[in-house]
Amino acid sequence: MRLVTTLLAVLAVAADVRAQEVKRDIPYVEKGHERQVLDVYYPAGAKHLPVVFWIHGGGWQTGDKKDVQIKPKVFNEKGFVFVALNYRLLPAVDMGTIVKDIAKGVRWTSDHVAEYGGDPKRIFVMGHSAGAQLAALVCTDDRYLKAEKLSLDIVKGCVPVDGDTYDVPAMIATAEARWKAHGLAPAKFGHREKFGNDAEKHKDFSAVAHVAKDKHIPPFFLLHVAGHPDVSAQAVRLGSVLKEAGVPVTVFGAKETTHNKVNADIGLRDDPATKALFEFLDKALKK
Secondary structure (H helix, E strand, O other): OHHHHHHHHHHHHHHHHHHEEEEEEEEOOOOOOOOOEEEEEEEOOOOOEEEEEEEOOOOOOOOOOOOOOOHHHHHHHOOOEEEEEOOOOOOOOOHHHHHHHHHHHHHHHHHHHHHHOEEEEEEEEEEEOHHHHHHHHHOOOOHHHHHOOOOHHHEEEEEEEOOOOOOHHHHHHHHHHHHHHOOOOOOOOOHHHHOOOOHHHHHHOOHHHOOOOOOOOOOEEEEEEOOOHHHHHHHHHHHHHHHHOOOOEEEEEEOOOOHHHHHHOOOOOOOHHHHHHHHHHHHHHOO
16 A cells, blocks of 8 residues: 555656646847846646746846746646746846846747747736846836837736835935944945946836836735835835825735745745735736
């Protein structure tokens, strides 16, 4: 009996492995940079499934598309195609170039995800940390998608996870006031420098500055670590601006967690944030 049980378990694992297909390192720019590539995870036999477009974090300086933990498996099981991309990084390129890379990745997804069973008109843009800022910006400042001959209509929802820069000037002011109050040395390459060390650029890279009615901004699910002063304030700030513009928004503060753990736990069965996230996705897909 034990042998039969073990064999069944092995067969189940094998079937599960076969159920997920992965295509890695696909260039999303012809003859582009080595980091302008993405991975597509999709269920075998997928057809017309909604798509998760995932943007990794890392302070815009590090990180990799492989840092997706259990997300591809869970989203595939839930009936989604999962796309994860790399993008060029600071300081080799500037912030504007990074955002353009994200838009180019969405363009490729729109053009090609149907080949992997995805629906190009039902894309959910998500990201963690720096990826949260990029996701929120692309989903509010429609100039980036318009430059790729796309519109926000293809985006069914936006899920920024624990970002601290939806309002860049506010984050800079907070950080610099903290350094001054505690007599600390300023960061050598902090938010001020990363975003261009120019007040207009700081505003322009802030999602809150681009929220307005009648722009077809998609519903937002803002996930953050509850109680953390910076990410909580930023999530509430963006949530309030979206609400004022009539954009459906859920602000969810995850308890007893950390910046990295809240991201890694997405997909766990007993994770409250995951439950709330999938409720958000279900609602968005019904519209």
